[in-house]
Amino acid sequence: KQWYQRRVVISAGNVVDNFxxxxxxxxxxxxxxxxxxxxxxxxxxxxxxxxHQETDEEVSMDMEYANRIGELQKKVNTNLYTVGWYxxxxxxxxxxxxxxxxxKCQCPTPVHLxxxxxxxxxxxxINTHISLPIGVKGGSEGCIFTPVQYTVQGSExxxxxxxxxxxxxxxxxxxxxxxxxxxxxxxxxxxxxxxLVLDHVKKVLSGSVVPDKxxxxxxxxxxxxxxxxxxxxxxNMLNSHMQDLLAVEYLTYLTRQQLAIxxxxxxxx
Amino acid sequence: xKQWYQRRVAITAGExxxxxxxMAGHEEKLFESIQxxxxxxxxxxxxxxxxxxxxxxxxxxxxxxxxxxxxxxNKGVLEVTHCFPLMNNEIDEDIETNREYQLExxxxxxxxxxxxxxxxxYQSTYLNTHCxxxxxxxxxxxxxxxxxxxxxxxxxxxxxxxxxxxxAFKLSLPAFRLYREEKDFTATMLxxxxxxxxxxxxxxxxxVKNSALTNVLLCEIDRIQESxxxxxxxxxSYLEKSMQMLLSGLDEVNQDLQKINLHQRNVYKQQQQxxxxxxKRKIENAQREKDGLNPLPEEDFSKxxxxxxxxxxxxxxxxxxxxxAHCEMIEEHVRNGIGKLYLADSFMS
Numbered sequence: 372k373q374w375y376q377r378r379v380v381i382s383a384g385n386v387v388d389n390f391x392x393x394x395x396x397x398x399x400x401x402x403x404x405x406x407x408x409x410x411x412x413x414x415x416x417x418x419x420x421x422x423h424q425e426t427d428e429e430v431s432m433d434m435e436y437a438n439r440i441g442e443l444q445k446k447v448n449t450n451l452y453t454v455g456w457y458x459x460x461x462x463x464x465x466x467x468x469x470x471x472x473x474x475k476c477q478c479p480t481p482v483h484l485x486x487x488x489x490x491x492x493x494x495x496x497i498n499t500h501i502s503l504p505i506g507v508k509g510g511s512e513g514c515i516f517t518p519v520q521y522t523v524q525g526s527e528x529x530x531x532x533x534x535x536x537x538x539x540x541x542x543x544x545x546x547x548x549x550x551x552x553x554x555x556x557x558x559x560x561x562x563x564x565x566x567l568v569l570d571h572v573k574k575v576l577s578g579s580v581v582p583d584k585x586x587x588x589x590x591x592x593x594x595x596x597x598x599x600x601x602x603x604x605x606x607n608m609l610n611s612h613m614q615d616l617l618a619v620e621y622l623t624y625l626t627r628q629q630l631a632i633x634x635x636x637x638x639x640x
Numbered sequence: 641x642k643q644w645y646q647r648r649v650a651i652t653a654g655e656x657x658x659x660x661x662x663m664a665g666h667e668e669k670l671f672e673s674i675q676x677x678x679x680x681x682x683x684x685x686x687x688x689x690x691x692x693x694x695x696x697x698x699x700x701x702x703x704x705x706x707x708x709x710x711x712x713x714n715k716g717v718l719e720v721t722h723c724f725p726l727m728n729n730e731i732d733e734d735i736e737t738n739r740e741y742q743l744e745x746x747x748x749x750x751x752x753x754x755x756x757x758x759x760x761x762y763q764s765t766y767l768n769t770h771c772x773x774x775x776x777x778x779x780x781x782x783x784x785x786x787x788x789x790x791x792x793x794x795x796x797x798x799x800x801x802x803x804x805x806x807x808a809f810k811l812s813l814p815a816f817r818l819y820r821e822e823k824d825f826t827a828t829m830l831x832x833x834x835x836x837x838x839x840x841x842x843x844x845x846x847x848v849k850n851s852a853l854t855n856v857l858l859c860e861i862d863r864i865q866e867s868x869x870x871x872x873x874x875x876x877s878y879l880e881k882s883m884q885m886l887l888s889g890l891d892e893v894n895q896d897l898q899k900i901n902l903h904q905r906n907v908y909k910q911q912q913q914x915x916x917x918x919x920k921r922k923i924e925n926a927q928r929e930k931d932g933l934n935p936l937p938e939e940d941f942s943k944x945x946x947x948x949x950x951x952x953x954x955x956x957x958x959x960x961x962x963x964x965a966h967c968e969m970i971e972e973h974v975r976n977g978i979g980k981l982y983l984a985d986s987f988m989s
Binding site: 416417420421422433436439440443446447486488490496497526527528529531532533535536537548550551553554557558597598600605609612613616617619620623624626627630633634636 | 681684685688689691692693724725726727737741744745748751752754796799800802803804805806807827836837838846848850853856857858860879883886890893897900956960963964966967970971972974975976977978979980981983984985987988
C-alpha cells in the first residue's frame with residue numbers, strides 16, 4: 372500500500388523549535404504528530420513535544436505526558452488524532468522501533484517523521500517512514516522503516532504567510548506588514564518571473580536553446596488566458612471600476628471628518 | 641499625644657502619596673517599555689492554521705488563544721515564541737475546560753523547556769469588528785496581571801486576499817487607569833484624561849524574527865505552492881462587506897447622537913422644573929407674608945429633581961474606533977485596488 376502524506380509546515384517547525392530548546396544531554400527530541408486520515412492519505416496538521424531521555428543503552432519517554440497532552444489537544448482541536456511521531460536527526464535505530472511500538476498502540480499505522488537538524492547532507496532533509504514487519508514468522512522478526520512519499524500543502528492563508536516569510540530568509544530583515552509593501556514585493560516577483568520567461572523565449576527564437584514542446588504549450592495557455600476583448604469594452608470596464616473605487620475613497624474621507632466632529636462632542640457635553 | 645498622633649498620620653499619608661506616585665511612575669515605565677513585538681513565523685503559522693481549521697467548520701468564527709513568550713527588557717522587545725488555541729466560550733463548560741486546559745498546558749510546557757509565561761492573547765477578526773466591550777475587558781484583564789501584555793489581532797479575510805495581516809494592540813495608559821476605576825466612562829472623565837477614540841488603543845509594531853534553524857527550514861520548504869492571491873483585482877465582495885460594516889457603524893453613531901439629544905433635553909427640562917418650583921415657593925411665601933402667616937421653608941428641591949445620570953461614553957468610543965478602522969481598511973484596499981486595475985489594463989491593452 373502506498374501512503375501519500377500531506378504535511379503542513381507547522382510540524383517541521385515544531386521539531387526545529389523543540390530541538391533548539393532541548394536539554395543538553397539529549398542528542399535528539401521526539402514528539403507526537405496529530406492529524407487525520409483521508410482515503411489513503413495521512414494529513415499531518417499539528418504536533419507537540421514529549422519529554423524523553425536517551426542514552427546509548429536505554430531510552431525512556433514520558434508516556435503519561437503523551438497521553439495526557441494528546442487528550443487535551445483532541446478536546447481543543449476536534450477531529451485530530453494521533454497519526455505518528457517525529458524525531459530530529461536522521462538516525463533510526465532500535466530505540467526508534469521501541470518508541471514506534473508505543474505509538475502503534477495509539478493508531479494503526481503510525482508515521483515516523485524525521486527532520487535532519489544536523490545537516491548530514493548539507494541541507495535539512497525531511498523524511499517520512501512507516502514501519503513494516505520483516506523476517507521469518509516464528510524465527511527472527513523485526514521491522515523495517517520504509518520511506519514514504521510526502522508533499523507539503525497548505526491552505527491559501529498559509530501559502531500567503533509562507534510567501535510573506537520569503538523576505539526573511541535571505542537578508543534576515545523583518546518584512547513590513549504594510550499592505551503596499553507586500554503588493555510591491557509581489558509585483559517585483561511577477562516581473563522577475565516574466566523576465567525569466569521572456570529570456571527563455573528569446574533564446575529559443577535565436578536558436579541557442581532547444582525548444583520544449585510541453586513548455587511551449589504551457590506558454591500558449593498563459594498567453595491565451597488574458598481575456599481578448601476589444602479596447603472599448605476594457606476601457607469602459609476599467610473606468611467604471613476606477614470610478615467606484617474613487618467614490619468609495621471620497622466617502623471614507625467624509626466619514627473621517629464626521630468622526631472627528633463627533634469626537635468633539637465629548638468635549639462639549 | 642494627639643498632636644503626635646496627628647503628626648504620625650501626616651507622615652504616613654505623605655509616605656503613602658510618594659509610594660503611590662512611584663508606583664504610578666513604575667507602572668508608566670512598564671507600560672511604555674515595549675516598543676516592538678517580535679513574533680516567530682511558527683506562531684504565525686499556528687494562528688493561521690487554527691483560524692483556517694475553525695473557518696472550515698463554521699462560516700464566521702472567532703478564534704482566540706493564548707500567546708506565550710518572554711520580555712527582553714534591554715531592547716524593549718516582547719518576544720512571542722509559542723501559542724496555543726483556546727476553545728470558544730460559547731457554553732459554560734467550555735470556560736471551565738479552558739481554564740483547566742491553560743493550567744495543564746502551562747505545567748506541561750515547562751517540562752519541554754518552552755516559555756510558559758503568558759504574554760497576551762490572540763484573536764481573529766472579521767473586517768475589524770473585534771473592537772467591542774469583550775475585547776476591551778480581555779485586554780484589561782491581561783494588562784492587570786502583566787503590564788506588558790499585548791493582544792494580537794489576525795485578519796483571515798485580508799490574508800486570503802493576499803496581505804498577511806497581524807497587528808498588536810494594548811490599552812493606552814490613561815484608558816487603562818480610567819477603566820480600572822470606572823467600568824463606564826462619562827464625558828467629563830474623558831475630557832479630564834484627554835481620551836479620544838484615537839488614543840484608546842495603542843498599536844505596537846510587529847516584526848517577524850526567526851532562529852537560524854527555522855530560516856533553514858523555510859528555505860527547504862521554499863516555493864511549494866506559489867500564491868497569487870495578492871494580485872487579485874478589487875472586484876470581490878470584500879469592498880461591499882466593508883461598506884456595509886461602515887454603514888452599520890454609522891447607524892450606531894447616529895443612534896448615540898439621538899440619545900445625547902434626548903439626554904440634553906431631559907436635563908434642560910429638569911432644570912426648568914426646578915426653577916419653576918423655586919419661583920412658586922417664593923411667590924407662596926410672599927403671599928403668606930401678606931397674609932401674616934409664617935413663611936414656608938425654602939426646601940432644597942434639588943434632591944427631588946435629581947438630574948438624569950450622565951451617559952456612558954464607552955460604547956460610542958468603541959464604535960468610533962471601529963468606524964475609523966473600517967475607513968482605514970477601505971482606503972488601503974482602494975489604493976492598492978487602483979494600482980492593480982492599472983496593472984490589469986496594461987495586460988489587456
